[in-house]
Amino acid sequence: MAQVSLENVRKVYPNGFQAVAPTQIEIKDGEFTVLVGPSGCGKSTLLRMIAGLEDITEGALRIGNRVVNHVDPADRDIAMVFQNYALYPHMTVRRNIGYGLKNRKTPSDAIEAKVQQAAKFLNLTEYLDHKPSQLSGGQRQRVAMGRAVVRDPSLFLFDEPLSNLDAKLRQKMRVEIKALQRRLGVTSIYVTHDQVEAMTMADRIIVMNGGGVEQIGTPAEIYHAPATTFVASFMGAPPMNLLDARLDSGQLMINGNTALMAASGEGEITVGIRPEDVLLHPEGDILFQVEIVEELGAHRLLHGKLADQPFTIYLGKEVAAQTGETRISLPPEALRMFDKNSGKAL
Amino acid sequence: MTDITHIPARPIKWSTVLDHAILITGALFMLIPMLMVLQTVTTTDVQTIQNGPEFVIGDQFGANFHKAMYESSGFSGENSGTSMLINSMILGLGFALGKIVIGMMAAYALVYFRLRFATFAFWLIFTTLLLPLEVRILPSYEVAQKLGLLNTYTGLIVPLIASATATFFFRQYFRSIPEELVEAARIDGAGPIKFFIDILMPLSQTMIAAMFIIMFVYGWNQYLWPTMITTEEGMYTLVRGIKQITQSFEGTNIPEYGRANMLALIAILPPVAVVIFFQSWFVKGLTETDK
Numbered sequence: 001m002a003q004v005s006l007e008n009v010r011k012v013y014p015n016g017f018q019a020v021a022p023t024q025i026e027i028k029d030g031e032f033t034v035l036v037g038p039s040g041c042g043k044s045t046l047l048r049m050i051a052g053l054e055d056i057t058e059g060a061l062r063i064g065n066r067v068v069n070h071v072d073p074a075d076r077d078i079a080m081v082f083q084n085y086a087l088y089p090h091m092t093v094r095r096n097i098g099y100g101l102k103n104r105k106t107p108s109d110a111i112e113a114k115v116q117q118a119a120k121f122l123n124l125t126e127y128l129d130h131k132p133s134q135l136s137g138g139q140r141q142r143v144a145m146g147r148a149v150v151r152d153p154s155l156f157l158f159d160e161p162l163s164n165l166d167a168k169l170r171q172k173m174r175v176e177i178k179a180l181q182r183r184l185g186v187t188s189i190y191v192t193h194d195q196v197e198a199m200t201m202a203d204r205i206i207v208m209n210g211g212g213v214e215q216i217g218t219p220a221e222i223y224h225a226p227a228t229t230f231v232a233s234f235m236g237a238p239p240m241n242l243l244d245a246r247l248d249s250g251q252l253m254i255n256g257n258t259a260l261m262a263a264s265g266e267g268e269i270t271v272g273i274r275p276e277d278v279l280l281h282p283e284g285d286i287l288f289q290v291e292i293v294e295e296l297g298a299h300r301l302l303h304g305k306l307a308d309q310p311f312t313i314y315l316g317k318e319v320a321a322q323t324g325e326t327r328i329s330l331p332p333e334a335l336r337m338f339d340k341n342s343g344k345a346l
Numbered sequence: 347m348t349d350i351t352h353i354p355a356r357p358i359k360w361s362t363v364l365d366h367a368i369l370i371t372g373a374l375f376m377l378i379p380m381l382m383v384l385q386t387v388t389t390t391d392v393q394t395i396q397n398g399p400e401f402v403i404g405d406q407f408g409a410n411f412h413k414a415m416y417e418s419s420g421f422s423g424e425n426s427g428t429s430m431l432i433n434s435m436i437l438g439l440g441f442a443l444g445k446i447v448i449g450m451m452a453a454y455a456l457v458y459f460r461l462r463f464a465t466f467a468f469w470l471i472f473t474t475l476l477l478p479l480e481v482r483i484l485p486s487y488e489v490a491q492k493l494g495l496l497n498t499y500t501g502l503i504v505p506l507i508a509s510a511t512a513t514f515f516f517r518q519y520f521r522s523i524p525e526e527l528v529e530a531a532r533i534d535g536a537g538p539i540k541f542f543i544d545i546l547m548p549l550s551q552t553m554i555a556a557m558f559i560i561m562f563v564y565g566w567n568q569y570l571w572p573t574m575i576t577t578e579e580g581m582y583t584l585v586r587g588i589k590q591i592t593q594s595f596e597g598t599n600i601p602e603y604g605r606a607n608m609l610a611l612i613a614i615l616p617p618v619a620v621v622i623f624f625q626s627w628f629v630k631g632l633t634e635t636d637k
Contacts, residue, residue, distance in 0.1 A: 051529075051533065052532075053529050053533075072532075073533045074532065074533060074534065074535030074536075079533065080529075080530070082530060083526070086524065086526035086527050086529065088527065088544075088545055089549065090545075090549055090551075091548075099534050099536075099544075100533070100534035100535055103534055103536055104535055147534075
């Protein structure tokens with residue numbers, strides 16, 4: 001078990017490209033932290049730096065109470081699960097799981113006992129003598145997990161471990177990984193670009209963009225109080241609606257002159273609202289032009305334009321919906337205001 | 347119920363007949379010399395001289411085999427067929443294994459280690475393909491001679507085993523091995539040597555088999571370098587030794603057709619065996635894609 005702390009950790013490649021801006025992160029002991037962001041946001045690089053697969057340009061990385069900047073990956077007391085499983089194709093499941101222990105000069109009967117235990121735990125016992133090529137994607141993923149578990153690490157690292165699985169299996173494995181982590185209580189860092197995985201699995205989410213951290217918080221905080229417009233538009237499916245608005249004489253106005261609520265300040269801002277917070281309202285004072293109705297069974301999504309800006313509403317299945325003009329209202333307590341230029345929450 | 351319709355006989359496709367005729371002609375063209383060798387080794391030399399190639403299988407196979415394998419053909423009496431076969435084996439195996447080991451290690455260094463001029467080094471190695479042995483034979487001989495390697499197995503094998511071809515193939519193969527596997531091994535605590543032995547070598551089995559086929563046959567058939575480097579008859583290889591056997595009328599000697607052809611036959615068999623054995627392996631490796 002260990003806490004992880006990154007103090008102004010930074011990564012600059014030899015060609016001058018800054019992959020990770022100076023970053024300050026504290027991860028508590030036993031916490032499940034998810035690093036989420038779009039492709040190229042530096043989340044994988046950050047994970048690989050923690051694993052020791054990438055050099056750290058500046059700053060200090062601590063696992064437990066030890067600075068591990070120059071410690072070999074094998075000696076950091078970590079285990080990593082890779083996107084493509086990275087199983088050794090020529091070894092049986094048994095040897096795959098035990099290989100790390102063998103390299104640590106663990107006695108072979110102790111290895112066998114640990115492998116058996118992990119295999120039982122992960123429902124792999126009958127596959128111990130199979131080669132990875134004879135296993136399904138989900139089983140391979142479990143072998144990769146087994147390889148991580150037998151080492152009794154103080155830190156688990158997951159690098160998009162579910163992105164090669166189909167949607168149904170992904171959902172199942174998501175629950176399995178989370179349960180495993182709960183049971184073992186090992187500090188975990190999980191990288192994904194899938195915000196659903198982030199929301200469902202994390203104790204805390206770290207949203208990254210362009211090499212920097214946008215926000216750190218619990219899933220609820222990230223969802224309901226996004227720190228920036230980027231977080232607002234990245235997290236949630238569909239994402240938060242963002243509209244150009246104006247603060248003028250104590251009122252928040254959109255669409256030129258429709259007042260939404262009382263607010264102090266002056267000038268152009270961005271206002272955001274989650275699609276499910278929007279209310280259909282016959283006497284609502286805002287006109288919404290519905291262009292497409294997306295039927296999703298349990299609910300519907302109405303896509304269209306509000307004051308010539310793209311806008312989406314989430315509707316329960318009991319409410320009728322059709323294209324055309326609809327009147328809506330935006331409850332003031334659901335509105336989030338952002339600075340128009342910096343994108344930061346006001 | 348309709349009557350069972352009459353199925354007309356398939357018309358003869360003349361183009362197919364022509365294709366097969368060409369293929370059969372080609373196959374015969376390749377086979378006839380081989381058949382002639384087989385026929386010659388069963389008859390006495392006198393019979394061969396008198397009648398030329400015949401359609402008769404003689405009874406001299408054992409006698410010719412004995413002469414080829416156990417009787418010396420030179421002056422010193424050291425180059426019997428057996429000793430030449432052993433020498434050829436040593437050359438073929440040493441050549442193939444040496445090239446594979448050197449090639450794998452060179453490729454390992456080029457692909458997995460951060461060398462300053464790795465690409466440059468690779469292309470430098472690659473350009474040596476343009477400088478085959480024949481071009482550098484005099485300086486190579488001089489170096490080997492000064493090192494006292496004449497008439498030794500070391501001199502026969504070592505100057506030939508640096509291999510751009512093997513290095514190139516192994517480099518391309520190693521580059522296709524996923525990066526994540528290397529990283530997983532690093533986290534599993536496998537150092538460079540462990541990774542090479544535990545992971546890379548087993549993964550390269552099929553590539554090693556393929557290289558072995560090519561390099562063994564190539565080494566087995568070496569003629570120029572062994573001719574240069576070995577002068578003692580005890581060091582002769584099969585390919586070279588066949589040349590020593592009287593093949594023309596010289597004074598009262600008659601050409602030893604039976605013996606020469608028998609040696610040729612023996613010289614063919616090991617490469618054929620290697621190809622057959624490793625090919626099944628090679629195909630198995632290709633079909634079981636689980637990289």
